[in-house]
Amino acid sequence: QKEVEQDPGPLSVPEGAIVSLNCTYSNSAFQYFMWYRQYSRKGPELLMYTYSSGNKEDGRFTAQVDKSSKYISLFIRDSQPSDSATYLCAMSVNSGNTPLVFGKGTRLSVIA
Amino acid sequence: EADIYQTPRYLVIGTGKKITLECSQTMGHDKMYWYQQDPGMELHLIHYSYGVNSTEKGDLSSESTVSRIRTEHFPLTLESARPSHTSQYLCASQGSFSTDTQYFGPGTRLTVL
Numbered sequence: 001q002k003e004v005e006q007d008p009g010p011l012s013v014p015e016g017a018i019v020s021l022n023c024t025y026s027n028s029a030f031q032y033f034m035w036y037r038q039y040s041r042k043g044p045e046l047l048m049y050t051y052s053s054g055n056k057e058d059g060r061f062t063a064q065v066d067k068s069s070k071y072i073s074l075f076i077r078d079s080q081p082s083d084s085a086t087y088l089c090a091m092s093v094n095s096g097n098t099p100l101v102f103g104k105g106t107r108l109s110v111i112a
Numbered sequence: 113e114a115d116i117y118q119t120p121r122y123l124v125i126g127t128g129k130k131i132t133l134e135c136s137q138t139m140g141h142d143k144m145y146w147y148q149q150d151p152g153m154e155l156h157l158i159h160y161s162y163g164v165n166s167t168e169k170g171d172l173s174s175e176s177t178v179s180r181i182r183t184e185h186f187p188l189t190l191e192s193a194r195p196s197h198t199s200q201y202l203c204a205s206q207g208s209f210s211t212d213t214q215y216f217g218p219g220t221r222l223t224v225l
Contacts, residue, residue, distance in 0.1 A: 034213055043202050043216035044155075088155070090214075099145065099170065100214055104154040 003027050006089055006103030015112050019076040023089035023103045026070065030091040030101075033065050035074045038086045038105065047087070048074065079110045115139060118203050118217040125193055126225050133188045133220045135203035143206040144186040145214065148172060148199050155202070161186055193224040 006023045013019055021035075032051055036044035048063040050056045050072075056063045062075040072091070076083055089103040116137040125131055135144065145160045147170075157170030161180040175197070176190050186205075190197055200221050204214040 032213075036216075041200075041219070041221070043204075043219045046213055046215065049213055086152075099157055099160055102155045107152070 003101050004089065004091060004103045007106055008104050010107040010109060012109045012111060013079055015079060015081060015110055017079050017110070019074075019079050019083070019108060019110075021074040021076075021087050021089075021106050021108070023072050023091075024070055025072075025091060025101075027093070027101075028067075028070065029093045030070075031094065032092045033063070033072050034090040034100070035061075035063055036088045036090060036102075038088060040085075044088055081110050081112045084109045116203060116205050116215055116217040118201075118220050120220060121218060122221050122223075124223045124225065127192075127194055129193050131190050131193055131222070133190075133201055133203075133222070135186045135188070135217060136184050137205040137215075137217075138184060139205060139207070139215075140183060141205035141212075141215075142183065142208045143214075144180070145204040145206070146170075146176075146178060146186070146188050147202040147204065148174070149202055149219075150199050159188065193222075195224045198222060198224050 004025045035048040037047045038044040050063045053065045053067045060077045064073040086105040086107045088105040090100040092100050119134045142163045146158050147155045156172035158174040159178040161167045200219050202219045203217040206214045
């Protein structure tokens with residue numbers, strides 16, 4: 001079993017839809033959780049960063065962490081065609097001291 | 113905004129050639145990483161460094177080598193390129209604080225004929 005599981009999709013939604021992207025993990029020591037967005041032929045860019053359980057909101061994006069279930073989510077409200085990208089979850093035991101563990105990424109297409 | 117640069121952005125080269133992929137960052141980050149990513153596939157960590165003169169191998173077995181002589185510079189070298197090395201190579205850097213996360217460069221797309 002991989003440490004981080006992420007459904008690769010692809011996921012296709014109409015413009016304006018609410019999108020839910022998820023990752024599960026097996027290592028209960030993970031403390032730091034990130035979501036990266038990667039456009040085609042580009043490097044990943046940090047989208048959201050959370051520590052511990054709870055929600056964090058930034059504009060149309062909400063990151064949710066449920067450590068008891070070992071489950072993290074990224075919600076995108078009012079999705080736009082410009083949100084079409086691959087979304088990677090990442091997590092670490094102690095951010096800054098160990099390499100991040102990445103999910104495989106979920107490819108999202110938002111259709112106008 | 114992170115300032116991390118990779119050159120070249122694209123490289124097409126013949127089998128057997130020695131190549132060096134450059135990565136530089138201007139943020140003074142101690143930690144730097146190299147990832148390999150095939151199109152549409154997951155990231156694989158191949159090398160990382162936590163400071164000058166410190167390098168470690170990642171999860172993916174790689175025939176490449178790295179060096180870290182200066183904080184800002186983390187080049188990746190392939191002594192003899194093969195078609196199986198065709199991939200995208202991504203460099204990332206990270207600060208030393210526990211709240212710091214990784215910032216990625218734009219990548220080098222390598223094709224070995």
